Amino acid sequence: MKNKFRISALALAALIFSLTFAAGCGGDAPASDETTAAADVTAETESAETDRGDIPDDLPDDLDFGGEEFTIHVRGDETSYEDFFSEQTGDIIDDVIYNRNRAVEERLNTAISVYRGKGWETYNDELKNIRNAVQAGDDSWDVIAGWSARIPIVANEGLFLNLYELPYLNLDREWWVQTLKEELTIGGKLYFATGDITLTLLEAAYVICFNKALAVDYNVPDLYEAVNNGSWTLDMMAKTASLVSADLNG
Structure with missing residues (x-):
């Protein structure tokens, strides 16, 4: 059954989808207490001798999704789309993304697809689409790679799953940004995470300067x-x- 798969499929995130995302399924709304701490999304320092591709994950060896499709909802802009889908072009990043997806599909017996939503300028309309889809029980998307400035709006409506309750999803692993995880945990619940896969985590990094x-x-x-x-x-x-x-x- 696809509904059962939608919950279990998020195990894929433990392997590759370290991204700013929300699971498109109902859950308790976050508690009202809020934190004002600025999220430190600086990538974890790695040893020069360490290649994260060589670090084993902790998923079961026999994990098999039976050929089900795993769909990621992304913004319509090209950068967000290319974070999760690419063809082999000879470009280093494009080819790595392509080979990563094929390797995951083969190992977990699943098919990865990407749905392109609306872009920055009409993202409020996309929030309506996400809200309507979840409330209607439409399970077209398994993960939402949303715009971090807007997607939290719908989290307060109880539309997303608590990531701490998902099977196989180990948020303590090094490909998740730990400081952000800590800051976004409210009342013991977490609805968003980010990490290595999000290229814009580095491309759109901000700094604060002072005189x-x-x-x-x-x-x-x-x-x-x-x-x-x-x-x-x-x-x-x-x-x-x-x-x-x-x-x-x-």
Whole structure:
């Protein structure tokens, strides 16, 4: 039965789909307590001698999905699509993605497909489509690789599965971003995860810069130390910014 497969199929994520995603099936809404800590999505430091492709997963050797299709819902833009699907083109990244998908399909006896949703400019419409599909019991998608700025909206409506309850999905493995997992766990539930497979995790990384001279003039606390000891949060960033002001109009 496909409904049963939809839950079990998320075991694939433990092997390859380390992405910002939500399982398209109903579950309890997250608790109301929220964290304001800025998510540190810096990739885990790896030894130069370590190739993650050589690290064994912990899935059962006899795991078999009976040829069922595993569908990933992605945004319509080309970058999001190519995170999960590519043809062999001779390009290193394209070929690695292609070979990865074929290797997983062969090992787990499944077929990976990608559904392209709407792009950035009409993503609110795509949220409606996701909401309507889940509420109607439409199981066309197994995983949603959503836009992180918008997809959390529907998580509060109880439409997604708690990732901690999924079989075979070991979120402690090194291909998941652990700091983000910790920050997004609310009330013991987790609806999103990200990791190595999301190329935009590196391509769209953001940094925060500050003026060191002004920091000295306004007695701003040591920001490097705040980052190192874990006290650098969105609240602290806002408070720090409020310390610095000047009337340039005299």
